[in-house]
Amino acid sequence: MNYFFSLAAILFIYMTCWYCVAVFVKRNDIADIAWGLGFILLSWVSYVWSPSPTMAGLAVNALISVWGIRLALHIYFRNRKKGEDHRYLAWRKEWGSWFYVRSYFQIFMLQGVLLYIIVFPVLYMNYFRTEQALGLWDIAGFFVWLFGFCFESAADWQLKQFIANPANKGKIMTQGLWRFSRHPNYFGEVVQWWGIFLYAVSAPSGYVSVVGPLTITLLILFVSGVPLLEKKYAGREDFARYARQTSIFIPFPPKRIS
Numbered sequence: 001m002n003y004f005f006s007l008a009a010i011l012f013i014y015m016t017c018w019y020c021v022a023v024f025v026k027r028n029d030i031a032d033i034a035w036g037l038g039f040i041l042l043s044w045v046s047y048v049w050s051p052s053p054t055m056a057g058l059a060v061n062a063l064i065s066v067w068g069i070r071l072a073l074h075i076y077f078r079n080r081k082k083g084e085d086h087r088y089l090a091w092r093k094e095w096g097s098w099f100y101v102r103s104y105f106q107i108f109m110l111q112g113v114l115l116y117i118i119v120f121p122v123l124y125m126n127y128f129r130t131e132q133a134l135g136l137w138d139i140a141g142f143f144v145w146l147f148g149f150c151f152e153s154a155a156d157w158q159l160k161q162f163i164a165n166p167a168n169k170g171k172i173m174t175q176g177l178w179r180f181s182r183h184p185n186y187f188g189e190v191v192q193w194w195g196i197f198l199y200a201v202s203a204p205s206g207y208v209s210v211v212g213p214l215t216i217t218l219l220i221l222f223v224s225g226v227p228l229l230e231k232k233y234a235g236r237e238d239f240a241r242y243a244r245q246t247s248i249f250i251p252f253p254p255k256r257i258s
Contacts, residue, residue, distance in 0.1 A: 003049060003127055007042055008116060014038055015112040019104050028092070029085035031107050032075045036068035038115050039122075046126040056138050057126045060199045063145050064122065067192060070149075074156055087228065118193065118216045121200035121209035129203035137201045145195030151177065152188025159185070172233065174242050180251035182242070183229065186220045187249055193217075221249065 018034040043064045047057050079085065084092070088107075095102045158176040162168050177184040193213040200206040220226060226249060233239035245254045 001127075003046075004123065006049070007046055007123060010045055011038065011042055011112050011116055012109075014041060015108045016104075019108040022103070022108070023100065027084045028088040028103055028107055029079060031111055032079075032085070033072045034108075035111060035115065036071035036075075038068075038112070039119050040065050040068040042115070042119050043122045043126075046123045050126040052130045053126070054129050054132050055134055056129060056131075056199050056202065057122075059134070059138070059142070060122055060125065060196060063142070063149075063192075063196065064119075067149060070153065078160070086232075114215065114219065118212050118219075121193075121197045121206075121212040124209040125200040125203045125206065128206070129200070131202060135202055137198050141195045141198030141201075143195070144198060145192050148188045148191030148193075148195060150188070151191065152185045155184035155188060172236075172239055172242055174246070177251065178246075179254055180247065182246050182248050183220075183226050184251060186225045187251065190217050190220055 015034065015038070018031060022028050022030045040061075043061045047053055047061050050057060083089070091102070091107075092099060155177045158178065159173050162173045162175065181187050190213070193216045197210060197213045200209045200212075203209075230243075230248075241257070244257050
């Protein structure tokens with residue numbers, strides 16, 4: 001459909017522009033800021049282009065905007081007084097003469113593809129859903145999203161406060177929500193996308209958009225989220241002890257170890 005191809009074209013231009021900015025400022029980690037804002041852009045464009053804009057679409061776009069703006073600001077203020085993120089620095093050294101080409105395709109274009117898949121429930125719902133009234137699935141979706149948003153926001157805030165304390169330098173965060181999950185912020189983000197998916201269920205054959213929350217879940221659990229951070233702390237005895245006590249993702253009470 002022209003609708004979906006046109007949205008993909010807009011996303012392609014959007015990510016290309018951010019790549020140009022990254023080259024100019026010499027920081028590929030700017031892609032992390034582009035991530036949340038890209039969801040907002042695609043959600044609202046799809047809503048405007050919708051054959052029959054609905055209250056559910058408006059509600060979902062508002063939720064996406066709150067999440068995306070908070071995430072972009074959080075990443076911006078976290079990184080603004082620091083050098084480029086260690087992951088991107090490692091790639092800068094590893095890729096050598098192919099750095100600019102690989103940056104474009106393996107960072108910005110790849111993120112664009114993943115972004116499109118994850119936001120697909122929103123695009124699908126905005127195009128196919130015609131029912132104006134909000135139903136039980138929508139109410140359930142809102143509360144699931146709200147739980148995830150609060151969980152992620154609280155975890156990020158707790159970690160920020162922990163890092164800001166000079167006495168914690170070199171230590172691992174094990175307090176607050178981090179007592180129950182080693183990655184509570186990632187858990188909260190995944191929950192939000194399952195909440196968004198529940199809005200799309202009411203669209204005709206809306207279940208097909210489950211590809212969105214499944215992608216972000218698998219991505220965080222097995223590719224770019226949890227594995228990279230676990231690898232970063234591998235070999236540290238304090239982290240090994242923390243890992244033995246604490247659930248890797250879904251929050252559970254910490255285990256007692258002798």
